[in-house]
Amino acid sequence: MAVSGGRTLIPITALIASVLCAVLLLQQVESAYQRPKEVQTERPVIGIVTIPEAGCLHFGDQVVVSSNARWLQAGGTRVVPIFYDSTPEELDYILNRVNGVFWSGGPVFFNPHTESHSGSLYLRTTEYILKHVMRENRRGNYFPLWGTCLGFERMVQLVAEDAEASIVKPVDAENYAINLGFTDVAFESRLFRSMNAELFKEVASPATRLAFNNHGLGIHPDYFHNITNLSRHFSVLSVDLDRHGKPFVSTVEGKRYPLYGSQWHPEKPPWEWSPDWVLSHTNMAIQLSNYFGRFFVEECRYNKNKFESPELEDKLLLHNWNTIPASAILSIDPTVFIPFMEYYCIDRSKVPSYDFITKRSKQVSSA
Ligand SMILES: *[C@@H]1O[C@H](CO)[C@@H](O)[C@H](O)[C@H]1NC(C)=O
Ligand SMILES: *[C@@H]1O[C@H](CO)[C@@H](O)[C@H](O)[C@H]1NC(C)=O
Numbered sequence: 001m002a003v004s005g006g007r008t009l010i011p012i013t014a015l016i017a018s019v020l021c022a023v024l025l026l027q028q029v030e031s032a033y034q035r036p037k038e039v040q041t042e043r044p045v046i047g048i049v050t051i052p053e054a055g056c057l058h059f060g061d062q063v064v065v066s067s068n069a070r071w072l073q074a075g076g077t078r079v080v081p082i083f084y085d086s087t088p089e090e091l092d093y094i095l096n097r098v099n100g101v102f103w104s105g106g107p108v109f110f111n112p113h114t115e116s117h118s119g120s121l122y123l124r125t126t127e128y129i130l131k132h133v134m135r136e137n138r139r140g141n142y143f144p145l146w147g148t149c150l151g152f153e154r155m156v157q158l159v160a161e162d163a164e165a166s167i168v169k170p171v172d173a174e175n176y177a178i179n180l181g182f183t184d185v186a187f188e189s190r191l192f193r194s195m196n197a198e199l200f201k202e203v204a205s206p207a208t209r210l211a212f213n214n215h216g217l218g219i220h221p222d223y224f225h226n227i228t229n230l231s232r233h234f235s236v237l238s239v240d241l242d243r244h245g246k247p248f249v250s251t252v253e254g255k256r257y258p259l260y261g262s263q264w265h266p267e268k269p270p271w272e273w274s275p276d277w278v279l280s281h282t283n284m285a286i287q288l289s290n291y292f293g294r295f296f297v298e299e300c301r302y303n304k305n306k307f308e309s310p311e312l313e314d315k316l317l318l319h320n321w322n323t324i325p326a327s328a329i330l331s332i333d334p335t336v337f338i339p340f341m342e343y344y345c346i347d348r349s350k351v352p353s354y355d356f357i358t359k360r361s362k363q364v365s366s367a
Contacts, residue, residue, distance in 0.1 A: 045098050051106035059329065074270070075295075081344070082101065083346070095129065105151065156252070159259075173240075186251075199284060326341060
């Protein structure tokens with residue numbers, strides 16, 4: 001009995017082992033990060049999700065802060081706004097045409113039970129976009145997403161499937177400049193490995209404090225070990241301490257997909273000059289900003305989406321809106337708090353739907 005049992009057992013164990021191997025192999029194949037060999041476009045377009053902003057007064061109801069757009073544009077891309085209150089159809093339309101998406105910082109609350117209509121639309125839209133980005137990457141269309149500050153927190157919260165936003169906790173890091181506390185894997189990471197040695201050293205140096213933080217919430221590094229979805233998806237590249245020594249994750253990159261997140265603000269040094277901010281404008285701070293802008297745009301060149309025509313693309317680009325200097329808003333209402341140099345203020349009620357634009361461009365091209 002023991003022998004015959006053993007005989008049947010061996011093939012079964014072997015079978016189980018080979019199935020396990022196959023599963024492990026499949027998982028490895030699925031999980032391996034892979035960028036296409038060839039650049040897909042040298043004319044990338046990146047979508048920036050707008051932020052609801054009542055402070056725009058009569059200029060609009062949502063904004064793209066200019067520094068975010070400039071940061072990307074200086075890296076060699078055009079940008080289009082993705083309205084935070086887009087319908088799923090509008091999101092499908094734009095997401096199938098842009099080469100990557102950027103989520104900026106901004107004042108939106110994570111409370112899933114929020115009574116703020118605009119806040120809940122922002123949460124819905126970002127969730128829709130993340131699902132799209134994950135799906136495209138799984139299907140082999142390389143689709144980069146970068147989140148900064150609010151955008152970073154939102155991306156991590158979504159990947160963790162933390163509906164209650166319980167991993168996003170108060171920290172004291174507003175108007176706070178610090179060096180990046182690199183982890184062991186930072187040096188070999190995609191994000192940092194091409195950085196020149198001098199800049200890498202300066203970014204790590206407590207003497208220079210090149211990373212500008214401006215957030216009252218943060219995510220503890222332990223969550224990236226003890227929440228499976230986070231450890232599966234993200235490498236933690238830097239961790240910093242707030243004013244009271246509380247750690248928060250400050251830079252991450254995706255292990256499987258081109259997801260990037262910074263709790264700090266790479267976009268500000270060349271473009272924001274508020275004297276109230278402890279923001280470094282040294283040559284190294286500018287280099288750091290440019291390095292990341294160019295890095296992300298380069299990632300987006302590997303995505304294969306495109307607009308059907310240059311005319312259609314042009315109609316959706318951010319340059320169709322005017323920038324409003326902060327002083328123009330302050331001259332109407334001095335009590336509005338605006339720490340930025342300028343905004344693109346978008347009045348959604350005056351934006352024609354994508355359908356309309358498509359039809360019109362067809363009429364134009366057939367005329
Ligand atoms: C998170 O984990 C759950 C359960 O394992 C899984 O179904 C889900 O797809 C994961 N989400 C992401 C974004 O990987
Ligand atoms: C994960 O880490 C956080 C932060 O330290 C801790 O509060 C939480 O209890 C941990 N959760 C588990 C399941 O270990």
